[in-house]
Amino acid sequence: SAVISQKPSRDICQRGTSLTIQCQVDSQVTMMFWYRQQPGQSLTLIATANQGSEATYESGFVIDKFPISRPNLTFSTLTVSNMSPEDSSIYLCSVIEGLSYEQYFGPGTRLTVT
Amino acid sequence: DQQVKQNSPSLSVQEGRISILNCDYTNSMFDYFLWYKKYPAEGPTFLISISSIKDKNEDGRFTVFLNKSAKHLSLHIVPSQPGDSAVYFCAAPSNSGNTPLVFGKGTRLSVIA
Numbered sequence: 001s002a003v004i005s006q007k008p009s010r011d012i013c014q015r016g017t018s019l020t021i022q023c024q025v026d027s028q029v030t031m032m033f034w035y036r037q038q039p040g041q042s043l044t045l046i047a048t049a050n051q052g053s054e055a056t057y058e059s060g061f062v063i064d065k066f067p068i069s070r071p072n073l074t075f076s077t078l079t080v081s082n083m084s085p086e087d088s089s090i091y092l093c094s095v096i097e098g099l100s101y102e103q104y105f106g107p108g109t110r111l112t113v114t
Numbered sequence: 115d116q117q118v119k120q121n122s123p124s125l126s127v128q129e130g131r132i133s134i135l136n137c138d139y140t141n142s143m144f145d146y147f148l149w150y151k152k153y154p155a156e157g158p159t160f161l162i163s164i165s166s167i168k169d170k171n172e173d174g175r176f177t178v179f180l181n182k183s184a185k186h187l188s189l190h191i192v193p194s195q196p197g198d199s200a201v202y203f204c205a206a207p208s209n210s211g212n213t214p215l216v217f218g219k220g221t222r223l224s225v226i227a
Contacts, residue, residue, distance in 0.1 A: 004157070033214045042116075042219040043158070043203065092157055094214070101146050101207050103215055105157030 002027050002095050004106035012112045013083055020079045021109045023093030028073035031096040033103070034066070036089045043092065049076040083113045117141045118204055120218035129227045133191040137204030137218055140185065144206040148215065149178060149189050152201045161202070162189070194225045 003026040013019050023032065032049040047055040047068055055068035070076040080087050093106040119138045127133045137147075145166040150158035164171040164178045164187065171178050177190045191198055201222045205215040 001160075031214075043217040045208075045214050045216070048214060094157075101148065101163065101215075102160050104160070105150075107155070107157045110155075 001102075002029055002097055002104050004093055004095060004104060006091075006093055006106040006109050008109060009107065010110040010112075012114060015084055015113060017083055018079055018081045019083065019111060020077050021091055021093075023076045023078070023106055025074045025095055027097070029095040029097050030099070032070060032076045033094045033096075034068060034076070034078045035092040035094055035105075037092065037108075038089045046078070046091075049078075080111065083111075085113045087111065088113045116218070117144075117208075117216050118206055118218040120204055120221050122221050123219070124222040124224070126224045126226060127194045129196055129225055130193045133189075133194045133198065133223055133225070135189040135191075135202050135204075135221050135223065137187050137189075138185055139187075139204075139206060141206070142185065146207055147178070147180065147187050148205045149176075150203040150205060150217075151198075152203065152220070158203060191223075194223075196225050196227050199223055199225045 005024045007022045034046040035043045046061045047057040049070040051070045067079045090108045092108045094103045148163040149161045152158040180187045201220045203220045204218040
């Protein structure tokens, strides 16, 4: 299975600032996704990161707030812009290899906004 | 509207006993289901899955049962071990093919020694 790393692992940020989270995979993957897990909640899909084109966002998430890049088949970034305390969550990168239902997850980035 | 529901936020079981985690779904088009386990400060890890053409899939101490008519599945862990203490998520692909998973809210399992 793919090995996924994320940077940073955690951060504490001030309201109004932005943070970029990096996701690196050790192999080329078909699909890459970004999820958010707010305290006590489920994993919520933010967007599908498309290689070489704009990400596909889920309802309730917009590009201005969560810009995503995917320059190649092994790397993606998610930026959380103009942060507020409500953005405090764990952000998770996830991938699918080949033609499979199984998704593999990175270790997550724990973000606290003060 | 949640398509995958886990109505028990927590479960406590004694070591050696059976743990049963439940999951209900609303979308009858779902044809594949997965269970993930999540430890604190780690990402979810895939545990076991089942296709809708089966009603049972077993892997060691873990068995998943699927009741399509009731739109219900369950994960059985026997015997339960303290290392099984984690949050367990039920999930299903949102559509056919390489589509992202939709998750339940999770059930926190505590196995007491």
